[in-house]
Each structure stands twice: as structure tokens, then as C-alpha cells.
Amino acid sequence: MPIALITGCSSGIGRALADTFKTAGYDVWATARKPEDVQTLKLAGFTAVQLDVNDAEALQRLADDLGLQAGIDVLINNAGYGAMGPLLDGGVEAMQRQFETNVFSIVGVTKAFFPLLRRSQGLVVNIGSVSGVLVTPFAGAYCASKAAVHALSDALRLELAPFSIGVMEVQPGAIATSFANNASHEAERLIEENSPWWPLREGIRARARASQNNPTPATDVARDLLKAVQQPNPPRLLRLGNGCRVLPLMSWLLPKGLLEKQLSKRFGLQQRL
Numbered sequence: 001m002p003i004a005l006i007t008g009c010s011s012g013i014g015r016a017l018a019d020t021f022k023t024a025g026y027d028v029w030a031t032a033r034k035p036e037d038v039q040t041l042k043l044a045g046f047t048a049v050q051l052d053v054n055d056a057e058a059l060q061r062l063a064d065d066l067g068l069q070a071g072i073d074v075l076i077n078n079a080g081y082g083a084m085g086p087l088l089d090g091g092v093e094a095m096q097r098q099f100e101t102n103v104f105s106i107v108g109v110t111k112a113f114f115p116l117l118r119r120s121q122g123l124v125v126n127i128g129s130v131s132g133v134l135v136t137p138f139a140g141a142y143c144a145s146k147a148a149v150h151a152l153s154d155a156l157r158l159e160l161a162p163f164s165i166g167v168m169e170v171q172p173g174a175i176a177t178s179f180a181n182n183a184s185h186e187a188e189r190l191i192e193e194n195s196p197w198w199p200l201r202e203g204i205r206a207r208a209r210a211s212q213n214n215p216t217p218a219t220d221v222a223r224d225l226l227k228a229v230q231q232p233n234p235p236r237l238l239r240l241g242n243g244c245r246v247l248p249l250m251s252w253l254l255p256k257g258l259l260e261k262q263l264s265k266r267f268g269l270q271q272r273l
Helices: 012-023 035-043 056-066 087-112 114-120 140-163 179-190 198-212 218-229 246-253 256-266
Strands: 003-006 027-032 047-050 074-077 123-127 166-172 237-240
Touching (some): 003 012, 012 027, 012 074, 012 218, 027 035, 027 056, 035 047, 047 056, 056 114, 087 114, 114 140, 123 218, 140 166, 166 218, 218 237
Parallel strands (some): 003 027, 003 074, 074 123
8 A cells, every 4th residue: 555644634735635645545644733633633544643844853753653664655745834924024033934834844854754755766745836936925935935845846856866756846826725814814913003014904914815716625636636646757847726827827928017016906015105
């Protein structure tokens, strides 16, 4: 039975992936950070593990447990979140938190399970975002982290090829998950009356909600991702969900000045403060 290790399975894409891979006959090791989510996953029949993807010792313990198995056929680096709000309001601390979870953890997790991936000549799947291609205001930290995921995926693909380990990057568009609610919570935490961007707060809120503009069900994303993983030669880049093609196309084709005008209008940035 092939083994799939998936991080961030408490809800959304991660949980949909866990269900889909399990139905397809994989032995799914599903991780989540909160104990209550781990318990829910256990009740659903998964090998569920509490894991903070930034905890090196926890990663090593899990790697030791998995080392008793044949190896890892598919590793899906899905854990992540979206920090919303003006870059300068969040500051360096918010950037560090964003990169620790969305970027640094990909290197840490993949390094911890490299021997098992090598044993099975497995596949690493990194969940990025079209936000790494089309950068928007009030999501700068998140967009930057997903752009970094793209760069890391390209580098890892080259560096892991000699070991017969594949790397696929997934760039979802708008997906029906709890992402928007979580992003809105993050934004509200930063929106304060003493912020220079206080008059633009509705634009910040609009960006936090943008991912739920006619979203694609997470189950559809999981189904199509499974199909791609099971191909003899999985694609290097897979785009899924509403807007996943249009938004990158806009970024490539529209003159930068025109694109910035459209984004400024969309998020209320035309006024001078």
C-alpha cells in the first residue's frame, strides 16, 4: 500500500486531500497542529499525528516512526496560512511568522523525510498559490511567501532529481476553505485606528475575502491533484481552482501600470491620505 504524508489536514484542502488519497488506497499519515483536530482525524480512520511543521524534534520523531515503513511515496507540504494587512503594520515579526510556516517548513519537512522519499523514489508536492504570481496589496507577506514556494520548488526539483525524487508545485486559485475566515481574523487583528491605513480598512477586508470569490470545492481540487500525482510523469506545475489561469495571465500580459491601477481601484487605494 503506498504511503502519503500530508501536513495541515485539519480542514480545507488538507482534509480533502487526506480523504481522497485514503479512498484511492493510500495509507494516509495526516498531521495537524491542534490536538482536537488530530482526534477528529483519528476517528475518521487516518494515522493522525500532532505536528507543528516548524518543530524539528517533532519532525524527527515522526520520521523515526515512519522509518518502520517501506518509505514515503507522496509527501504533500500543505500546512500554511495567509497573513493579511499592510506590510508595515505587520512588520518584520508578521513576515517571520508567515515565512516560517509557508516557506521554511517546506525545507524542514522535506529534509526530515528525505531518506524515506529516497527509499521509495517518492514525490514531493508543495502547495503554493496563484498569489505568488499575481501580487496584491494587503497580502504582501502571503504573496511573497508563495513566490518563495515557487522558487524553492524549482530548486528542489533540480536538486532531488539525482535521487529519483520528483517535485510538483500546485498553485490553487479560489478554493472553498476556511482560508478567508482565517485571513479575515488575521486582518482584523491588525486593523487599528492608529494605523495610517485605517481609512482603507474596507480594502483590507476585501482582500481578506477575495479568495472566496466563486470558489472551487476543495474536493474537486483534491480529486484533480490525485490524478496528477498518479500520472507516470507528474507535471512540474499544476494550477487548480477558479482564477488559477486568468490571474497569472493578467500578471504576464497586462502592462504593470495598468495592473496596478486595477488593483488600486479594486482595493480602494486611489485616495491620498
